[in-house]
Amino acid sequence: MPAEHEQRTWGLWIDGGWRPAASGRTFAVENPKDASVLAEVAEGGATDIDAAVAAAQRAFDGWSETPPEARARVMAKAAEILRGRMDEFVRIEVDQTGRARRELAAQLGRLPEWYEYFGALARTHEDTVPPFNGPFLNYTRRVPLGVVGHVTPWNHPLLILTKKVAPSLAAGNSMVVKPSELAPLTPLLLGEVLRDAGLPDGVYNVVPGFGADAGAALTRHQGIRKIDLTGGTETGKTVASLAGRNLTRFAGELGGKAAMVAFPGVAPQAVVNAALFASFVATGQTCVQGSRLIVHRSIHDAVVEELVTRTRTLRLGDPQDLRTQVGPLVSERQRAIVEKYVRIGQEEGATLAVGGRRPEGAAYERGYWYLPTVFTGVRNDMRIAQEEIFGPVVCVMPFDDEEEAIALANGTEFGLAASVWTEDVRQAHRVAHRMQAGIVWINDHHRIDPASPWGGFKMSGIGRENGIAAYHEYTQIQNVIVNLSSAPFDWFADDGAMKRYS
The missing domain is CATH 3.40.309.10 (Aldehyde Dehydrogenase; Chain A, domain 2)
Known part of the structure; x- marks a missing residue:
């Protein structure tokens, strides 16, 4: 474990390593059982968001062009490493959230499944479309969006983050994460797991901080192609409005009753x-x-x-x-x-x-x-x-x-x-x-699986986590139409236009 952890001071995770915030500021993370200070964490701001997005943009081309089977191998390795470090993640998650260990040990113990599932999905998922009439090959490709932003909450820090990170990685995106200031430790520590699994530097970046500064900077950033938020409904409305100014895609898993x-x-x-x-x-x-x-x-x-x-x-x-x-x-x-x-x-x-x-x-x-x-x-x-x-x-x-x-x-x-x-x-x-x-x-409640779509109706949100639906939401469709005919192309021939559209 790095010296930063031993000193209870955690940096930002940008471009595959730890670094301080540009401002030099930190904030305290409490243990809610007794209000003691659990850790000091670097307080990211707009400058740090810019650095993280730049790192993600540099890493995007290489990761997006990595063959799906190679992405799947990285994700399978991440699952293996995460299982080996599970006790550490459970202990930290319990300390930063106050949730009972009996719950979190069960919940976090399943998270490697998400990386395995979406890695397998990347290897096997295909899109086809019916052929055109005539000598044409018509097909679609699902291509990654680019740099995506994840805004994650404090109640299930690693689970909810994993539901966003796994499909993002499988689809070939790079990302910047803004975790809750109340529980940023396990999202930061996940950076080590992914790096050790072979994920290229810059694909996964974490900037802890506060919503009015780091969160707003991420949401407004023109380099972000999608914002995926889990939080309250009012927060979701605000974030969706800010993202819309750049036509940034938005997904939100919001309030419930x-x-x-x-x-x-x-x-x-x-x-x-x-x-x-x-x-x-x-x-x-x-x-x-x-x-x-x-x-x-x-x-x-x-x-x-x-x-x-x-x-x-x-x-x-x-x-x-x-x-x-x-x-x-x-x-x-x-x-x-x-x-x-x-x-x-x-x-x-x-x-x-x-x-x-x-x-x-x-x-x-x-x-x-x-x-x-x-x-x-x-x-x-x-x-x-x-x-x-x-x-x-x-x-x-x-x-x-x-x-x-x-x-x-x-x-x-x-x-x-x-x-x-x-x-x-x-x-x-x-x-x-x-x-x-x-x-x-x-006859059940709160059952979840990486293959089972998760999301709300009405004011509970937009979009879906888990399953093929989530993988699709981290891609955009490109249609490729190939003319297989060797006949000369002559639009201006007397019957050229008719032939083109028949």
Whole structure:
């Protein structure tokens, strides 16, 4: 590990190596369990973004012209190296996010699959088009976009970055990453993995910093051909507007307010088991959090009783301890947002059934802890049912029939994800098909795979991650038409124009 890591001072990653910010400034990254300083990180700005884009532009021609099978070998090697360094990545990710190790070990352990999948896709994917009439060969090529920009969040730093980096690399793009200032360490460290796997210098660059400076500079940069953002809906609107001034492509995985719809016939204990995971994984800090539990009235009371009882037993503690089930929130600002919405819920008349406060005890005096919280008696027009809280708060609402359940589930501006819980196979598909969400799980929640498209409807975003759809979104189509005839070309002959268009 470089001396910078040992000193807890991290540079920018540009052109295959570490360097300080042009300004010389750094910022502190906290460990949210106790508010201690985890690391000092170079604070990138517009000058550093220019340097990173220039490095990516220099590297683009070589990488884009690298045969797909050679790109695939680099990506397979990256997967191998990442597996070998997995404990290190998990430890750092836990420290910078506060997420429980039991969650992150499982999540990060799958990330090598993304590099293997997209590497294989680069080797095998082909495009064809029907032939023209007459002696012509007509075909399409998918060519890379150029230098792309990735703006990534703090809640799943390495997972969400990987969902962008893997298809970008497979398609032959170079890139500049602006990670969240709250969790930039693993995106930086990924640079070492890719370099050691044989990725040419300059293809992958990381400039940590703040949105108003580094983020805005990346978004506005005329050398960037696509911006791919994961973040809040309002941030997405702003970034898309800035990118549009240069006709830069934009993709955004934005806010969510996922519904879990539980029909009669599903055991209340099974509903609660699912809700505890969907609602409180990542301490509720995920865009597909099961934040609205919509339960048929015949099982509603039993579900609420079991959910409240089980929520009280969730183990808060050191996120590095495998026994811990719920860690802290990522920052004081995020805890303040959660506390604001809990007050709003009470003022709106919802019933606070459990949680709704900071935990007591010496272990929680420092850091950004908050108890898992359940509201009952929630109406769908309440702000806690409509607005993304991004914390460990779940709203429980009853319904009487299928039509009402679908109306409640679809009754927000968001449409990222939803889950349907039923023992009736016909009902499962019928309801799933009417969900206004880009991802619908049946008798599951938060399941993900590199081959499975991920993205939202409505105000939850534009574009898709994962699968062939993601690979396509990092390419542009070139159509090549070849005249195979040896006949002389004479447009101005009496019948020339007719022959050309017949």
